[in-house]
Amino acid sequence: MTSDGRPRRLDLDRSIDDEILLRTVPGAVDYLFEELRTFSGAEVRVVARRRDALQLSYRGTLRPLAAIRYFDTAAICLYPDPDRRVRESTERGVLAALTGDSPQIQFRVGDLGEARWDIRDQFEADPHWHNSAGNWDINVVDSPGGLVGEVGELYLTERFGALLRAPASTNPVIGAVMVRLAKIEDGQTVLDPFCGAGTLLVLAGEMAKPGLLIGGDVQSSWARAARTNVHSRGLDGSLLNVDAQRLPFPNGSIDRIIANMPFGKRVGTHKHNIQMYPAALGEISRVMTPRGRAVLLTEDKRLFRETVQRTPLLRVIKEILLERGGAHPSAYVVVKRGNSRAVQR
Incomplete structure (x- = not known):
């Protein structure tokens, strides 16, 4: 977060290396895949494909990814080991591209049932993470593969305006x-x-x-x-x-x-x-x-x-x-x- 409590900005021109999940609409996956296959500016490998999502290995800047219209949200893949994946993303991935004058990352945990509170406590145990349900950088939610962290600035409305x-x-x-x-x-x-x-x-x-x-x-x-x-x-x-x-x-x-x-x-x-x-x-x-x-x-x-x-x-x-x-x-x-x-x- 920034010193005034607002979510941190994402440096779209910083080169990253991360595992990213793009969620879309069933029926739009083919168009998302084709856009990723033909665009320039990053090295992209599709790791897994579902009816409403693509999991990517992504190397390059985030700007060309943010310009794509065929996905709703982009998330950091936190599975299979959230601690390890957070470290990797902080060192060279999406989390490393978050900018601001404070080292803390604001996060919230979505509706994960009874597991929600344990997951919240697990993240909050890291001094670099701060639980902030109403004003966050990363939204921790579940996916068919496991936990992911949705990036607030890569939501569709954030990229293109409401x-x-x-x-x-x-x-x-x-x-x-x-x-x-x-x-x-x-x-x-x-x-x-x-x-x-x-x-x-x-x-x-x-x-x-x-x-x-x-x-x-x-x-x-x-x-x-x-x-x-x-x-x-x-x-x-x-x-x-x-x-x-x-x-x-x-x-x-x-x-x-x-x-x-x-x-x-x-x-x-x-x-x-x-x-x-x-x-x-x-x-x-x-x-x-x-x-x-x-x-x-x-x-x-x-x-x-x-x-x-x-x-x-x-x-x-x-x-x-x-x-x-x-x-x-x-x-x-x-x-x-x-x-x-x-x-x-």
């Missing part, structure tokens, strides 16, 4: 996968007709180089939140209070569409979706360019697939099953029929 949220806002990791699937090219117009608080538009603007970002939502309060989120990031966006069933855009004017469609659970109902999905997908087909591409997220899957089949000119070319908070939505890549270029890419 956003205003609407009910059922898209998880940013899922959103990053959707933006990747959209294959946005420089200068293209990107539309989210169910924008909520604009999470997908912000991700599109920060992960790619689009032209105009357009967001629409039938709820004016959410459109206002989206406007705040998009403009606070310095992005060029037009946020409108519009109904996705009646889009105010010319035929064939939109290059890319990304949207988290109402699942019919937290937002809307399945009965409402039966009426709304055909109208919304009809509008998507109308406004999308002949070589356009839409990435649409929903858990109302049977209705979605049947509606696409009945919608003139549209077809699904890819489905990615994702998972978050007990929900199991799929991201569908939808193109115009006859767009062979989309399949090749």
Whole structure:
């Protein structure tokens, strides 16, 4: 911790050698793996792979790792021997990259049942560690492999900043996968007709180089939140209070569409979706360019697939099953029929 009690900063440009666990969303592991396989700036070896995490042997600076969008948290692997692993990380790993004018590391212990208190006492016995449940550098939690220490400054919101949220806002990791699937090219117009608080538009603007970002939502309060989120990031966006069933855009004017469609659970109902999905997908087909591409997220899957089949000119070319908070939505890549270029890419 620092002298004023705040968590210590992480020197992202210090070279480290450590065992790190990256936790992500089931369905996003392949994208995380591919990003690690192709990025430069560090030597990375995948030690273990799970449906929601990758364990890495990591050598290099942390800055390229922190720039990756496809994981929620990064943690120091403390198993199989926490004492030894703490020493190693303090000497040459992530803990060595914590900076501040105090040698103490603030930590908390997550909900580990009755073992929580013994683990807390074990760490607090080290004079270099201080238990601070509300203001911490390292969060000690369990994982399938054993104890890990989540690094506060490597949380997703710490790396990229928090956003205003609407009910059922898209998880940013899922959103990053959707933006990747959209294959946005420089200068293209990107539309989210169910924008909520604009999470997908912000991700599109920060992960790619689009032209105009357009967001629409039938709820004016959410459109206002989206406007705040998009403009606070310095992005060029037009946020409108519009109904996705009646889009105010010319035929064939939109290059890319990304949207988290109402699942019919937290937002809307399945009965409402039966009426709304055909109208919304009809509008998507109308406004999308002949070589356009839409990435649409929903858990109302049977209705979605049947509606696409009945919608003139549209077809699904890819489905990615994702998972978050007990929900199991799929991201569908939808193109115009006859767009062979989309399949090749």
